[in-house]
Amino acid sequence: MAGIFDFVPAIVLLPFVSFLVALAVGNRLPKGGAFAGIVATAGSFLLSVATFFTVSGGQTYNQTIYTWANGLDGAVTLTFGLLIDPLSAMMLVIVTLIATLVHVFSLGYMNDEGETGLPRYYAGLGLFTASMLGFVVADNLLMAFMFFELVGLCSYLLIGFWFREPGPPSAAKKAFLVTRFGDYFFLVGVVAVFATFGTAAFAGSESFPHLAEQALHGEHSVNTFGFEPRTWFTIVGLLVLGGVVGKSAQFPLHTWLPDAMEGPTPVSALIHAATMVAAGVYLVARMYGFYALSPTSLSIIALIGGFTALFAATMGVVKREIKQVLAYSTISQYGYMMLGLGGGGYIAATFHLMTHAFFKALLFLGAGSVIIAMHHNENMWEMGGLKDKMPVTYYTFLSGSLALAGIVPFAGFWSKDEVLYETLVHGLGGSPILLVAYAMGLLAVFFTGFYTFRMVLLTFHGEPRSQTARDPHGVHWNVKGPLVVLGILAATAGLVNMTPVAELTGLEIEFLHQWLGHGIEGLTSHHYVELLESQAGYHAAEIGPIVPGLVSLALALAGAGLAYFLYNDAEPTEHTDKLGGAKTVLYNNYYQDEYQVWLANSLVQPFSRGADKFDQGVVDGVVNGVSSVSLLSGNRVRRIQSGVVSNYAVLLTLGLTALILGFGLLGGWF
Amino acid sequence: MVPPQYYLLLSAAVFCIGLFGILTRRNALLFLMSVELMLNAANINLVAFSYVWGNVTGQTFGLFTMAIAAAEVAVGLGIILVLYRDFGDVDVTKVTTMRW
């Protein structure tokens, strides 16, 4: 059947082709290859939408399309394949939509600003999109890892786009290195999955989550390296989680993300909203059937998520640059998604992944628009009063901010609320450790409301505080267009899954629940709920979603209100100065960077230098010592070579005599 | 038939004379002569054993040795001539340029 699924590879390949085009002939194309990228991503978007509708008709697709390494005689065969189910279909639409909008926005941010090296930029964007799409459709863990790494490469190339300055190359290096550190654990996890199950497929009866489930039931035996099956699955799960923590910028591997703001702002939007950072959370959702088997893994995911959400939100409170605030909000929001996944809220986390993609892309693009207007000055203390000068940017940015802060009825409210609700009910239902994570997540809501509106108020309200803010640079349709699209989505995307409203009215309006409830057997949300109950011991307590929803809304409003109270002046002051020493700590990110840089500079570097000295001195010293000894002894022995023939004759004779005597003694002649 | 011991004694005597010459003499010519004596001592042995065992391999080698000795004399005398030309002397202990 030549259905839409036969065109799914094209979704991935189109941006890849645009990468090749931009790289090869970008210099000769108008706009440095931008149109190739826009056409390609828009094509991918249309195909994704078509796929989406096909999937909503109940069809799914799980097919191997390429054999990468064919194992002979019973060795594992490594393949590439496509897995199109509701989750990946939804993600395809999100990624292609954001990628298209980012391409369009780049026309305004890069082309109109007279940047050089545009073919390189658009090639990077194309490859980035293609890698992420390849990751989304991956049907096994190895393929996912490979595209995961390619995403890392692209982030390196794009963050370091302005390579002639000292900052971006350093930030790019840090981003790649920190995520590589996480990917190390991921790779060990991939290898362990292959060694344990002999397959890394996500879906089907021969998939590793399914085999793991059977192993726990004792229906199938796998190689668990001498551990209890559940213990081993927990270890493997945590190893894979290492990659997630790195890419999704969770504590303690979050330090690369704020630095990554050195890249062009559209790239930040792409990285933080839909691609690289989302990849980590998406991976956990993709193999949720495996994590659901291990309550320990789930608790760790929830705790990491809750802690990161709170931890990053507090740092966002004191930042001066608009992009820095957004960076920390990204870390914090991905913390929520991890919290949702760990707390048993698969749908909630996926929901938040979707809404966050929209409103965070919106906020970054909005910030990009502000940065254009401000002639690339990012300091919020030099902005102010931009509300009247750039209304489109302001209202769309406000829409995104309301969503980020979690104010009803904007998208972020519904999803964040559901994440917290799911964690709460499962925590009360017999997994008290989740309550700790829930408390941290709930507290973070307050900080989120505060820093979001501090940012909005400082940027757009009050009086202009600098010359550029008084006379901002205008922006074109190519900036405003994407903002409007995303602004509408940020306001409305939450309506697809209004759990509290559904509870109140009894209407069947939880569309996302229905959406993720069907699909490939073993990958549905129903199956995950079963697994959570039977394997992880997660039980939902009987609480309605209304009260917890009101609590988090109240906290968000309190945070926003405090920000309004403090910063809605014409000439706001730095109230955070009152925090004193705490501000210094927060401003320096709890010295997380410092200790990691210290590890690299003061521990690893001297260690490697010491190793070098050891190598040159001791190991090579032995080698050179051997040669010195032979040279020296040769120097002594050569004195025999006196040049006098008679001496040689004497030596010869003596030698012969000695030889004969020796033979005689040994041979017993005497 | 003369017993082989006599040949061996003769050969040993000639060899020792040659050896003595090499160890005590400083004149290159005498040196060369002494080497020839030693070679011929070896030759006597070859021929003697050939005679004792009744096959001609030893004698064949004896002939070979003579041929080589002839060549050696030619080379040796050439060296001595050069020695004399370059150093004005044929005293082997004075020519010590080929040392370490």
Next chain:
Amino acid sequence: MLIEGLIAVAFVAALVVFVSPNEYAGRLAAALSLLPIVGSLYMWSQFDATGNALLGGSIAFETDFVWLTLGGLDVHWFVGLDGISMPLVVLTTILTTLAIVSAWTPIDTRQSQFYGLMLFMEANLLGVFTALDFFVWFVFWEAVLVPMYFLVGIWGGPRRKYAAIKFFVYTNIASLAMFIGFIALVFGLGDSVSSMRLPEIAMALRGGELGGFAGLDAGALKLAAFVAMFIGFGVKVPIVPLHTWLPDAHVEAPTPASVMLAGVLLKMGTYALLRFNFTMMPDVAQALVVPIALIAVISVIYGAVLALAQQDLKRIVAYSSVSSMGYVILGLIAYTTYGVGGATFQMVAHGLISGLMFMAVGVIYNTTHTRMVGDMSGIADRMPVTSGIFVAGAFGYMGLPLMAGFAGEFFIFQGAFASTVHAAMPLFTAAAMFGIVIVAGYLLLAMQRTLFGPFRFDGEYEVTEAAFHDVAPLAVLLLLVIVLGVAPDLFFQMIQQAVNPILQTGGGL
């Protein structure tokens, strides 16, 4: 007779280039070196072997006749290819041509001798990878050293004499240890072998025909011979702590010689380890699994840590070769399809990628006349194409997926992790895998400091983009790396076919 033809063509080409005038020697050598490429590619297309050259099954392009008789042992002219040697032959021919082209710019004296030696080395390398009789193999093995000695000693850097002598003496002593070990085995086998053909010896050893020799019983003799040969081949690989000749040789060698040294000569060591130690004496190897795996892990981590401390770009790549070859040892000791097969694949992959990196460093050196990291920054501003390929090659070295290095490393990791030769193999594997983080660390740091940032160069030379013929070999290598990374089955199928007999027909496994 194809193999003989291949080797003969390379020898004749070497002779022709030797007597050609200096001005044309480079072009002529490059053109002539295309003939072995055509030959090896043709052989690859006709390749139909499904067995292991030492353990039976079909071998491709086999020639076997008695050459001479030595003390009761026949010496055969016996050559042939299986799935392990075929990729290495292709690698050798391609890399030689590219190295010759990359020499056009830097080599400006005694060109005809230089290119003649390169081709002479190619001929001997082809001999090493095809010979299946110990005597023939050993002659080629030793003969490879001679051209490399002169290449380093004549066209090298300031300390070239020291480096060349160190290289020659070190590897020659190693050959001696290996030779003694192997000959002791042959004596121990006594009358059960009638020739020096490797298959015969391998089958006899795996069949338990070994007797005692020189006061050692069979077990002790086998162990002693294994250790002697492991050390002997280990110097070539090189394994820590026998690696110190390598950085000196690389730093002093001219770029094309470095390419050949890292790309092919190091593979002789692992190839021989696979053929001799791990194929002939799997029982000893598996008894020594802990020390061997430890050596592998230490080579990986120690080499990478040393690379972190270096300031000379060539030294960085040299030490990272030590690190990468450690993976190969880890794969070999795993005794799984993916472990040993991956190790063989990694030989080819690392040959291409290290060749690429050395050439890229060489291209920058041709322009700047310095390789020190601190002497320059922002080179990408002036040499965008070279820098782009440098970045791509560096990511290949870091094991970026869909490039050959990832395939090799992943196969090894997977094979080693699943290996059952020792319960601690997963731990050893995980420890060795940490190398992928350190390699990213030093390459990214080096790139940040040399290629990126504001342009700064302390030397007096004009920094401009390299000539087409300097960049073209880099591009070709990069393309090959990507092709092998996307479709590793091009080689991995035949490698598996050749490797599986080692795992299956283990004498006493």
